[in-house]
Amino acid sequence: MTDVFGRSAEAWAGAHGLPLHLTWLPRVRENLRAFSGVFRELYPDGAVRYAVKASCHPALLAAVREEGAGADVASPFEARAALEAGMDPRALDLNGNCKEDALIREAVARDMLVVADSVEELALLQAAATTEGRTARVLLRLSGFELGPVTGEDIFTAGPWSKFGIPLGEIPGVLAALDTWPALRVLGFHTHIGSQITSPEPYLAVLGRMIDLGADLRARAGACRILNLGGGFPVNYLDAAGWEAYRRRLAARDGFCWNDGTGGLQPGPDGRLDPGAWRGEAYHSPWPKEAMLRAVLQGEVRAWGRTLGARQALAALGGPRLLVEPGRSIVEDAGATLCRVAHVRRTAGGHAFVTAEMGVLGHGDALLEGLPNRWSVAGGAADPEPFEAFIAGNLCFSGDLLSRTLVAFHRRPVRGDLLVARDTGAYTSHFIASNANAYPRMPRILLHGDGRETVMAERDRYEGLFPQPQGKR
Ligand SMILES: Cc1ncc(COP(=O)(O)O)c(C=O)c1O
Structure with missing residues (x-):
């Protein structure tokens, strides 16, 4: 069996027919607990905002809430499902590059944390907050990081070719003009590097930059209260040996890949495929799931003009709340x-x-x-x-x-x-x-x-x- x-597989088929998709909630809970465990141990003012897009249903989100996590929502129905699951609207991050007027108004009215994707959106938020007679809580999403090939090109969402976020070069202008949006309370910054980020370096590079920008925000607005590192925590589709064997098979070109393809393998200087040179989404990481969060919190960043421990650099900023938005690593x-x-x-x-x-x-x-x-x-x-x-x-x-x-x-x-x-x-x-x-x-x-x-x-x-x-x- x-x-x-x-x-047994046959019992599931008999109960529900085929094809069929199953999600085992105890594992989802385990994964969430592992992330919060790392925060408890290394950075108590940290919190998980599960990226609902990875798998969405109010019943699943109710379990996410029971595990003490909030949610990253990116559409009206995702927001509705999270609210229906009983989540506190203040525990929701609203992300997205095309938020509808009604969704922006609802987010402001319910005091969700809005991740502003562009300068234009700041004006929309200002108008919505004025209409609602409220102050909107806002993070500025960043893009334009030069991080090299960190994952598949199309799922790298923080680089110069990202359709998301405010270009880094525009941030000084935004911070200088904060008075233009008096109904907004800019609490900090957000970056979602992309999915399946298999090494801590890109996270540490982004975190260091956000800490320095946080210092600029603090100088302008008195405090930087929140930094959001996004999702992208990797999953091991193959163990270390399997990943090595996978690349060797591709390099051997023995019919392992359909149409004699090479996957992400790059040719070396001699034109031969190099099993060590992979470009694109990798299928294994020594730091899967919450181990990546641990590696980041125990790693070093470049901030305050020098290299120092990530937690030390955060402490120098006043210990802002650190949010992460794992999706794949919670449910895959x-x-x-x-x-x-x-x-x-x-x-x-x-x-x-x-x-x-x-x-x-x-x-x-x-x-x-x-x-x-x-x-x-x-x-x-x-x-x-x-x-x-x-x-x-x-x-x-x-x-x-x-x-x-x-x-x-x-x-x-x-x-x-x-x-x-x-x-x-x-x-x-x-x-x-x-x-x-x-x-x-x-x-x-x-x-x-x-x-x-x-x-x-x-x-x-x-x-x-x-x-x-x-x-x-
Ligand atoms: C803004 C944002 N946060 C978090 C995630 C979750 O990413 P992952 O499932 O790789 O953790 C995504 C995925 O697209 C996203 O767009």
Whole structure:
């Protein structure tokens, strides 16, 4: 039996049908506790604002609240779900580069912490706060950091090509003009570097810069009360040895990657692929999840004109509240996706692939980022040699795969077998999922750990995709 969160894969399939997405809430709680534990130990005035976009439902957010965390919300429905979960609006950060007027007004009226994405937004906030007769609590989101290749280009959100944030060069002007927005209380700064940041250096670079800007803010406004380091805390899709082996396989160009691709491997000076030179999102970090927060708090920053301990530098600023917005690292390893095998075939070029009964876009970001989610086939005795195959699902193009690198199954799957993908809790079946090929998106079930279940999303129905004319059944 292949155990998935305490039951066999077949039992889950029987209970909910396939394909199916499960989230194991006890793991979500564990991950949140690990982050708050690091804060308790190293920086008591720190707090977690779970990035709701990673996986959203009021029942999940109620557990986040019970664990003492707030939330980073970035849309009207995310904000509503967090409020419905009973979260204190003051524990919500409102992020986003296109906040609607009504959302800005609601945030100001309820005293959420608004992360201002642009100078233009400061004017909108000023108008909303004046209308509401309130003072808005605001952080300034920063962009334009030169940090080098810290993760996948498209998920690096703090650089010169970011669509988010106020360019660093404009901050002195903003601080000099704070009187222009008398209804705003600028409490500090925010930077979200991007997702899957696998080394502490970028965090420390950004933190040092925010501390120095905090000193400028303090000189202008009396205090810098909050710094928000965003999310991006990494998840280990592969252990250290697996990550090394993964890059070696890519470098060997032995058909490990679909279409003889090279993933993020870069050629060395001699033109050969170098397993040590990876560019883009990495699938392993020596500092996964809360270990990254620990490394940052125990690391050194460049601030106050010298290099010093991060906590010492924060203390010199008056010990501002430190917020983090982890998403992926809270829910990714709490998720699993189950689907049925349709076929096991070979391409014209002789490459083995398993086709699953699942819309490829149902798998969310794995398709876009090529994540090596941990796939397995449920049950059965092992073959003498693992069976290596790519995994395809339902979508039009040849490159639209559920796994673009070979998966080593313990046996050759056959039609009707169950496949299980682990580490699929974040940005998954309802993040980028679409109804391509009129394929229904799968249900998402939240498992509370005590036998209770919450349906976070139902399986799409035909009538939902194609609303029926009145009177027609
Ligand atoms: C502003 C902000 N904060 C936090 C996060 C969460 O990032 P991660 O899931 O990598 O922790 C995101 C993700 O896009 C974000 O945009």
